[in-house]
Amino acid sequence: MHALKRFAALALLAIGATGARAAVLAEDRADMMYHRYQGGGITVQGPSVLVRKKFGESLAATANYYVDNISSASIDVVVSGASRYAERREQKSLALEYLRGKTTYSASYTNSKENDYKADTYSLSVSQDMFGDLTTVSFGYSQGLDKIGSSVDPTFKDEIKRRDYRVGVTQVLTRDLLSSFNYEAVTEQGYLQNPYRFMRFLNASGSYSRGPEVFPRTRTSNAGSVMLKYYLPWRAALQGNYRFYTDTWGIIAHTAGIEYTHPLWNRWIFSGSYRYYTQTGSDFWSDLFPRAGYQNFMARDKENSPLVTQTIGLGASYEFPIEWAGSWLKKGSANLHINHMMVDYSKFRDLRAFPPGTATPGTEPLYALDANFLTFYLSLWF
């Protein structure tokens, strides 16, 4: 962590020294989005509204309001014996950008609130164009504080302190090929588990009993990714990306994705994507522990279990003719992206139909999740 901080400081030196010539801040815009996720007994939907405004040529502000309206009877809820619950998470963020020469400085604040979880995140980043604008180097730092409660236990109170370091280099390779390399390290301290989950262990009578999960109170992760985007001669784009992830909990994950973008009929842009994700479980994960107190850390949360996720997506975007609006609108588009996600858990078992005593523990069927999620949004540029 110390070495990374020094590296960041060092690179900021290079940023300050390169000759300053102007780049541009992105245009004023407003986006109104409806998002919907449905799968595994959960429905989450809501709006996301974003407004961005430039003040002169050097300063811009972006504000975002996002809501998750959750209705959940997920496997975790059902197995715990609870009934379907509804919840609402509200997220607000404000970001400022300042452009000076070829350097963009950004600062942002995000607040997320739901009845049992509050999160505050502060972020800073610097981005610099160099070598004839062929290279963009960026550094980012975020700091977060989460305050956790529990709707089943009003006395429960804990928190997470989080630090996030990001480095990225985007490099133009040829007039048709772009590459981007990103590295991100996250370190967290505090209550890193979910208060509504439990682990299970084999009990004396041959069935299983529930017990509390015990997670480490620290977690440090490192992720590195590479992305290539190629312009195809018939005017289309093909993007490929790969990310490698590892953390101190023993999770190793690989993510690979491709996306093809194809404009058609002057105003339409269509896209198709496929994403493959695989992770090992955390070191202290097990679907069924041999006994209570088997080891110091014990987890059974499906999110940190060995799994494979495959997601396919389709997108369509329509740019409306400007004559519809008049001179105050520069450009406008309507966009729809639909995705189908399939998660296969290789060790997490589906206990919904198998309360203790109904099956030999460890023989219950493995759980699999199918979900669909979509975003529909209107973007207006001023």
Add this chain to the structure above:
Amino acid sequence: MRKPLLILGAAALLAATACAPIEPWVKPYEREHLADPIMSIQGDAVSASYLDHVFEVREGARGATGGAGGGCGCS
């Protein structure tokens, strides 16, 4: 030992970027394809951040999903 090395490294980086400029092999007037909106690597902020959120909630991994740059390189 580490401090002088770091200073040396800083000086080298400074020299590399300020004194010996690398000639861009893709000229500013050759960036037509890179300036095309379909070649954007950021994606619309509302949908890109939502996508990251969907995966982060359901998977163990997080991070390294972003990228700045590319585009027309105009001033």
Add this chain to the structure above:
Amino acid sequence: MNFPTKTLRALLVGAFLATPALAVAPAGPAPAFQLASMAGKPVSLDQYKGQVVMINFWASWCGPCREEMPILEKLHAKYKPMGFTMIGVNVEPDSAEAAKWLKATPVTFPILFDTKSEVSKLYSVASMPSTVIIDRKGNLRWLHRGYKAGDENEYLNQIRALVRE
């Protein structure tokens, strides 16, 4: 914790002190060229000897270039009677998009098509847009890299001075 914070402070100060240089004064005769024009007849630079010439390298895909065009049109209209001409050199290999954009936003000054990037190379175009101002004797006097709202004031001052020579 001492080293990073001290260095960070120094860097931020250094970054703020770096002053942007947008207009430079090149020297020497402006390289001669001849290109096909939108009007049909090929146009060469020496047709304009004796006049102050402002060459703007632009592309339809470049935001700041498109923003600048109405301003260039105004400059051309204002100073033409005083022996000034604006020339727009479009750098796109395929002129279709540029022609389409000009249909919607027409200009009265000559638009030339540098489809083979010969003139861009000749003038070492290092940013989009790029603008050079040439005096009545055919010498390069000013080079502007990029365009930002407010740059037109510099253009006005420079053109006014050169037109009086």
